[in-house]
Amino acid sequence: MPATLAPPETADVADLKDHAHQLRRLMMEMTRGKGEGYLAQGLGIADTLAALYFHELRHDPANPAWAARDRFLLSTGHYSIAMYAVLAASGYLDEDELPTYGLNGSRLPMSTFDITPGIDIVGGSLGQGLGQAVGMALGLRLDGSPARVFCEFSDGELDEGSTWEALMSGATFGVDNLVALVDCNGIQADGPVTVAIEPVADKLRAFGWDTREVNGNDMQQLTDALAASREQDGRPKAIVLRTTPGFGVPTIMARPRAHFVRVSDDEWGDFMEELESNR
Numbered sequence: 001m002p003a004t005l006a007p008p009e010t011a012d013v014a015d016l017k018d019h020a021h022q023l024r025r026l027m028m029e030m031t032r033g034k035g036e037g038y039l040a041q042g043l044g045i046a047d048t049l050a051a052l053y054f055h056e057l058r059h060d061p062a063n064p065a066w067a068a069r070d071r072f073l074l075s076t077g078h079y080s081i082a083m084y085a086v087l088a089a090s091g092y093l094d095e096d097e098l099p100t101y102g103l104n105g106s107r108l109p110m111s112t113f114d115i116t117p118g119i120d121i122v123g124g125s126l127g128q129g130l131g132q133a134v135g136m137a138l139g140l141r142l143d144g145s146p147a148r149v150f151c152e153f154s155d156g157e158l159d160e161g162s163t164w165e166a167l168m169s170g171a172t173f174g175v176d177n178l179v180a181l182v183d184c185n186g187i188q189a190d191g192p193v194t195v196a197i198e199p200v201a202d203k204l205r206a207f208g209w210d211t212r213e214v215n216g217n218d219m220q221q222l223t224d225a226l227a228a229s230r231e232q233d234g235r236p237k238a239i240v241l242r243t244t245p246g247f248g249v250p251t252i253m254a255r256p257r258a259h260f261v262r263v264s265d266d267e268w269g270d271f272m273e274e275l276e277s278n279r
């Protein structure tokens, strides 16, 4: 990845889909090691991370401290499995380290921590990421940096007042170098979302954010929305991602409670086959 902030060329959607598939494979293998993990959310957000790390983000894994790099902040710390997959696939981590996911003493804890190369914020306490992203975007702008900040947060984090405070401050400060990626996968810890968060996109627009809504498992829609988010018009950007937990593995997609997935040894072969036949 050249150290440049020139706008990326047109997205190679087929190539990005291959990257997303590879991320899903890595996540399956990671969960296999421990027999459990936050796999469903990871499979759901894989397309977004592939679109970011292999297309939209200006970053350089060989020079991770590059000051002008775009930042990606994962607010939903338990989506860590997806981060480790994309950090390994893009060269920040060694793939050999991935099987340590969630094990004692590992640099890859089940919820993100700043001990992991490529992870910028601690994410275990939900509802904190967007506020940090607004501050970071503001700081970069004050420094005259061309870098942008991308911040994922979940529909569960829309239950948190701190997220709405951050939405208001982002609009107040007009941080158009910030893109919020709102993962609306429809589930929280105990099953479907029951808090009245909808209509999410309309609410974000009412809060002053330039908002798009996409199928978060459709690479073309994702890359189009990311391209549109480059506009510098004084408004922060938001993309509402409608993702499917377990995407790519129908048996996991069909689980009514997919927040934390346990898979027994004899199920793995079938799951991997499902993943390969659904690419």
Ligand SMILES: Cc1ncc(C[n+]2csc(CCOP(=O)(O)OP(=O)(O)O)c2C)c(N)n1
Pocket: 041, 076, 078, 124, 125, 126, 127, 154, 155, 156, 157, 185, 187, 188, 189, 259
């Ligand atoms: C501030 C805070 N409150 C509660 C929790 C406990 N918790 C962990 S995951 C989770 C579910 C959140 O739902 P969502 O973020 O939508 O995640 P998903 O179910 O899609 O994985 C909760 C409540 C937490 N980590 N942080």
